[in-house]
Amino acid sequence: MDKALSGQDGASDHTGYGTYAAVIPPADFGLPQPEASSRAPETHFNIPAISEELAQEAFTEYVSSKCCYSSKPVKEMVFTDLQSLNTYRYRLETFTESRRTERDSEPYYGQQVDGSGIPPEPWSIPVCMPSFFQDSEITIPVPHTSSVQDCSSCSTLGRTMCLSCGRTGRILCGFCGGMGWTNYGQRQFCGVCGGTGRQSCLACGGMGTIRCVKCNSHGKLHCFISLKVTWKNNIHVSVIDKGSGFPLELLNQITGEQLFTDVAPMVYPVVSFPDSSVNAASESAVRKHQAQFSNICRILQQRQTIELIPITQVDYVWKGKTHTFYVYGKEHKVFTKDYPAKCCCCSIL
Template sequence: MLFNREIVSDQDEVHTGPSCPAGSYADPNTVANDGATAPPADLMPVVPGYESLGPNVIPPSDFGSVQPQAPSSAPERRFDIPAISEELAQEAFTKYVTSKCCYSSKPAKEMVFTDLQSLNTYRYRLETFTESRTTEWDSEPYNGQVVDGFGAAPGPWSIPVPVPSLFKDCEKAVRVPHTSTVKGCHSCLNLGRSACRRCVNSGRTRCGPCNGMGWTQTSQRQRCTMCQGSGMIRCHSCGGVGSVTCTTCKGQGKLLCFIKLKITWKNNVHVAVIDKRSGFPVELLEQITGEKLLTDMAPMVYPVVGFPDSSVNVASESAVREHQAQFSTTCRILQQRQTIELIPITRVHYTWNEKTYIYFVYGTEHRVYTKDYPAKCCCCSIL
């Protein structure tokens, strides 16, 4: 999954660019070359429509045909959640303190609440599920299989490939019809065998027990029984033949070459957290569950409009425009999904020993964060 996180304050926005994750071939119909490699490109024929092969993605043939759906609206009421009760705040704090071996439980038991402030935070997420395609020459050992080299090859985007589960990264490779041809193996020059690298085609290697001397290193010089005094023994890698089966053509001497179409599905994720400048580290919210307020899914969504917090509308418009500009020219956008979550955060002010402290209770899980716990001890040790 391609994941970007953005923290948006009430005054500004910060954007981060996407990166491309690696995928894996997992489909049973995936092309497998069993170690074979295609001959150099200058030795391969030119196939109409595939003059430029390589890692660069191929622009979709239907670029611009999909248009955004009607604007996504949200109810006009505000989605504010009151601050949690003092009882719940103390219960969460006590549970947190108990989990820390070096924290004394006295502040959690003796503290006096002075203020509980609700700092509810919105999290906007946009997922853009894309499909991209690249082409390259590939090969497999030729064992007499049918050579599909007649007729016009279909365009890269004309080849039907079933789409896997939405919003999940996946890769698949298929053979382009009517691009097959038989070539002599470039690795072994059509022989089916390659020179053994261990013995350099001689079939013999230096004897290990006597280090190639022919005799043992003892007080009385004796002929080595392993090599019979010659200092050389039969190569174990090639069995003394001096050559091994070619790993490219598997001993066939010929390769079935074809153009491979590689399809990559990526879920590109953009997350914006509306920061209330509360001092709470918003990176802690990545694994926190919020209350889902809005879910909108379409082949191409339109930015959210009319949400009570204008920062959410701005974040949505920025993310949608950015994804459409970034992916529509190089990939096919198959589906988009945008969501808005409300994450409850309560800032708790309390006093203990005549000093004021702060901690946060956040998420529906009621987790606790504090950086200035007043009573830490050194009663535990690291083994």
């Protein structure tokens, strides 16, 4: 039996399962091996800078969305340079499956108890796998691990002490604050508690005990080992920028031009892309994911992609001063640090 089944503290029960959490895949599961290196297109890709007309259209739409931006710079500016700053985005997705076990229980209503037989190894239990690259999680009982036990929370009574009143069934009167009287000038008896300063506990209805939540008042528990299977799409993203100064975090929600896609049980690093920085990013990411996940979970599928994200730096002159804005992504979004005609409130913000 796998060492994980014996428990880290040596404790065990009649099921053979001990107290443990994450279950490491057995060595004989093996790792999928790629058969050949991933061949990326060897043609050099480059999207030219956008036209002045498109730059002005995008800038006009951007300025009109800002309530405190004057439209004068858009109407009066003179373009001096439009420079392409195309940027590559490399993405590696590693779809993994991990398993963990934990002791679990539910109220016992007379359901079938499956406590005879040898429990199967956690990684031998069949489960229905979701679609690749989609996070998912299921929890199922491990066969042959169940038993019926007395509820320790209520000692099989089905009820536990009410914490609001401490089993007395009565609490401090909320209307008179426990004084027993109201209307301080005339010292009238409190109509809620009848002058006692105490009232029936609302939490337990004056009984002093409440229904045991753990066993749902049945006094017995159906105890078993549960197996939690987690599928996770682990994503690594590298943006290969040439020091343009453009804030790369703006590209997180931007669509690029898809240049390359490679899907396999385990991918090789890209080796033939014309930009060596992309190849280096792929090499680093693939090795990192293999080292990070191969020993603690199963790698089921990997996918790596390369995108070209168009960025155009636009320089223009307005009132004798040079300013810059960027048009980026297939959506033609605009970013600028120094719009020259803001109202006072915008300048303060």
